[in-house]
Amino acid sequence: MHIARACTKEIGVSDLMDQRFAFLEKVIRSAGRLVKQGYDARTANTHAMKGPQDFLTETDLASEAHIRSAIAEAFPDDSFFGEEGGGSVEGNVWVVDPIDGTANFTRGVDHFCISIGFVADGVPEMGAIYNPVTEAFYCARRGQGATLNGRKLGVSNTAAFSAASIELGWSPRISNERYLHALSELLRIGSNVRRLGSGAMALAHVADGRSDAYVELHMNSWDCVPGLLIVSEAGGAVCPYLALGDLRAGGPVLAATPALAEGISKAVGIPLRADLL
Ligand code: LIP
Numbered sequence: 001m002h003i004a005r006a007c008t009k010e011i012g013v014s015d016l017m018d019q020r021f022a023f024l025e026k027v028i029r030s031a032g033r034l035v036k037q038g039y040d041a042r043t044a045n046t047h048a049m050k051g052p053q054d055f056l057t058e059t060d061l062a063s064e065a066h067i068r069s070a071i072a073e074a075f076p077d078d079s080f081f082g083e084e085g086g087g088s089v090e091g092n093v094w095v096v097d098p099i100d101g102t103a104n105f106t107r108g109v110d111h112f113c114i115s116i117g118f119v120a121d122g123v124p125e126m127g128a129i130y131n132p133v134t135e136a137f138y139c140a141r142r143g144q145g146a147t148l149n150g151r152k153l154g155v156s157n158t159a160a161f162s163a164a165s166i167e168l169g170w171s172p173r174i175s176n177e178r179y180l181h182a183l184s185e186l187l188r189i190g191s192n193v194r195r196l197g198s199g200a201m202a203l204a205h206v207a208d209g210r211s212d213a214y215v216e217l218h219m220n221s222w223d224c225v226p227g228l229l230i231v232s233e234a235g236g237a238v239c240p241y242l243a244l245g246d247l248r249a250g251g252p253v254l255a256a257t258p259a260l261a262e263g264i265s266k267a268v269g270i271p272l273r274a275d276l277l
Contacts, residue, residue, distance in 0.1 A: 017125060020075065020118055021141055024128050027070045031063045031114050032132030035099060038062065039110070039133065047106045052172045055102040060084055063098030063114060078118075081247060083222045089247040092120050097222035101198025110134065115200035117226035122242060127226025129204045138204045138230050146233035148208050153234040156209035159259040161190035166264065167202040168193050169216030169253070178217055185267040186215070191260075199253070203227025206255045207234035213256035213264050220250040228255055237261035243274035 038059030048056045064084045071080055071094050079093040087093075094116065099105055101112030110133035117127040128139040138153070140146035146153040158164050166186050170179055186193050194211070196202060200223050205211040207230045214231075216224075225247070228238045238255045245251015254261070254270040265272045 017120075017141075021126050021139075023070075023074050024116060024118065024126055025137070025139065027067055027074075028114050028116050028128045028130045029137070030070070031067050031098065032130045034066055035059055035063050035105075035112075035114060036132040039105060042106065042108070047102070053103065054172075055106050056084070057099070057102060057106060059105070060099045060102055064096060067094075067096050067098060067114075067116065081222065083220065089221075092118070093247065094118055095222050095225045095247065097200060097220075100200035100223050104197045109197070111196050111201055112198050113201050113204070115222060115226045117222075117229065119225060119247065124225055124229045124242075127229040129200050129226055129230065131201065136204070138207060140207075140226075140230040140233035142229065142233070144233070146207055146230045148204075153207045153230070154209065155206060155231065155234050155236040155257040156212050157259070158212045158257055161260065161263065164191040164212040164260055166191045166193055166213040166215060166256075166260075167205065167211050168195055169199045169202060169214065169219065170195060171216075171218065174217040182215060182217060182268045186264070189263055189267050199223045200227050203231055203253075203255055206236055206257070207231045209257075212260055214253065215264065215268050215270065216253045217268075217270075218245075218250055219253045221245075221247045224250075224253050228253065231255040237272055239265075239270050239272055240274040244271070 050056050064082045079088040081087040081089050082096040097115040100115045105112045113129050113131045126141045130137045202214045232238045237258050252270045
């Protein structure tokens with residue numbers, strides 16, 4: 001599938017983007033088959049720990065290797081940056097989480113997904129999130145809207161914190177003190193606060209209205225770049241992630257239904273516009 005190199009002379013940049021978008025669905029679904037097989041075949045204690053609360057399975061590695069080699073074959077000039085193997089963030093880069101929510105995966109909780117985005121010179125162009133157990137396939141392309149299994153997505157219209165459900169992500173990368181402060185602020189403004197253990201799925205749930213917002217004080221780019229584009233294309237307000245942080249180092253994440261975004265931003269201290277930095 002040597003799409004890019006064979007065709008670069010004959011096709012323009014937007015055709016190449018179309019090729020990448022079609023490829024994105026194919027590769028995430030094929031990785032999904034592999035991840036589902038790994039999930040069905042898993043046994044207790046077959047994971048390793050990369051650090052505190054940071055799980056790794058053979059399936060994470062196999063899924064990333066599969067996606068990496070498919071991209072290298074189809075678009076050999078594109079860069080690759082993955083959770084397990086790292087890579088380059090220069091130029092046109094695919095950002096890949098082979099399983100987001102690995103802790104859920106290891107315990108038989110089917111709330112996990114594969115998350116893949118494509119960023120062209122700093123601009124997120126497309127993203128997809130796929131849960132191979134529920135077969136929920138979310139995708140978006142910049143300026144063209146977002147879909148869940150082909151159905152157009154829109155964020156919730158919740159306008160009052162007294163009716164809001166906000167998911168707050170956690171990782172040991174941030175001190176418990178800062179996390180607890182954000183939690184207490186979200187409770188203070190009146191919202192219900194959840195945590196389900198997959199940041200990428202959490203963003204997908206903002207895009208489809210199951211949650212009203214997602215907040216995490218630090219996320220890696222492979223977990224959130226695809227989801228932030230999906231939320232934005234579904235009509236949500238998102239923080240300027242790549243201005244607050246960068247692809248390699250990550251940064252804070254806020255994605256919300258528009259009526260609540262400003263209040264959440266003030267409560268947790270994550271700006272919604274780069275000029276407010
Ligand atoms: C983790 C997410 C978790 C989020 C963390 C981390 P992993 O990813 O699932 O919900 O809060 O920032 O990124 O390790 O499962 O790919």
